[in-house]
Structures are given as structure tokens and as C-alpha cells.
Amino acid sequence: QVQVVESGGGLVQPGGSLRLSCAASGSIFSRNVMGWYRQAPGKQRELVASITRGGSTNYADSAKGRFTISRDNAKNTVFLQMNSLKPEDTAVYYCNVGGIITGYWGQGTQVTVSS
Numbered sequence: 072q073v074q075v076v077e078s079g080g081g082l083v084q085p086g087g088s089l090r091l092s093c094a095a096s097g098s099i100f101s102r103n104v105m106g107w108y109r110q111a112p113g114k115q116r117e118l119v120a121s122i123t124r125g126g127s128t129n130y131a132d133s134a135k136g137r138f139t140i141s142r143d144n145a146k147n148t149v150f151l152q153m154n155s156l157k158p159e160d161t162a163v164y165y166c167n168v169g170g171i172i173t174g175y176w177g178q179g180t181q182v183t184v185s186s
Contacts, residue, residue, distance in 0.1 A: 073097035073175045077166045080180030083156055087184070091151040093166030093177060102169035105142055105149040109162035109182075116165065120151060133159075156184045 079091040091107065106121030106129075120130045120140040128140055137156075142149040149166065161184050166177040 073099055073102075073168065075166050075168055075175050075177035077164065077177040077180040080164060080182045082183045082185065084186050085157060085184055087156050088152070088154045089156065089182060091153070091164055091166075091180060091182075093149045093151075093168075095147040095149075095166075095168045095175070099147055099168055099175075102174065104168075104170055104174075106167045107140065107149070107151045108165045108167055108171075109160075110165070110179075111159075111162040114162075119164070121167075122149065153182075156182075158184050160184050 074096045077093045083089050103124050104121055107119040108116050109119050110116040118131055119134050120138055122128045122140045122142050124144055137154050139152040162182060163179040164182050165179045168175045
């Protein structure tokens with residue numbers, strides 16, 4: 072049984088910053104990739120950033136230069152530092168452990184960027 076719990080969402084003004092956290096528990100030792108996805112109203116869920124156990128990262132074009140993904144393997148946690156936030160970053164952000172096909176998802180955390 073794997074549990075994935077996100078935290079850190081909220082309301083922020085354009086240009087502001089937020090840091091999302093995701094803690095995974097259970098039998099995830101074989102799950103290499105952890106990532107953040109987001110889904111805005113009326114849109115499909117999309118990749119924001121992912122990171123392997125070895126630290127290799129992958130970012131969506133919209134996230135490059137503004138967001139940073141990191142992880143603590145010892146604590147099975149992954150973080151997403153989001154800077155220079157824009158209204159178009161407004162979405163529910165989901166943590167994924169182990170990939171989108173056979174992995175596990177958290178319940179999501181709302182990020183709203185608005186003045």
C-alpha cells in the first residue's frame with residue numbers, strides 16, 4: 072500500500088512563490104520517478120516536472136527557469152519550488168510516484184495565482 076500526500080498549495084499573487092511538498096509512504100523503493108503534474112479547469116492533466124532517484128530532472132517548457140524540482144530519497148519526499156508565478160499556473164497540482172501508467176497519485180493541492 073502506497074500513500075502519497077501533497078501539501079503547500081494556496082493563494083498567491085502574480086510574481087509570488089510557493090513550495091509544494093509531497094511525502095510518499097509504503098513500498099516505493101522500486102519506484103524511480105517522482106513528479107508533479109497539474110490540471111486546470113477544462114484542461115488535461117499535464118506534466119510540470121519530474122525527477123529520478125539519481126537526480127535527473129525533466130521540466131515542461133512552461134516551468135523551465137521558474138520551477139525547481141528536488142527530492143529527498145531518504146524521506147521519500149519530493150518538492151516543487153515555484154517562483155515568478157503567473158495566473159496561468161492556477162491549477163490543481165498532483166504528485167505522482169512511479170509514473171503515470173502504474174504509479175500512485177496524491178489527492179492534489181490547489182494553487183491559485185491571482186491578484
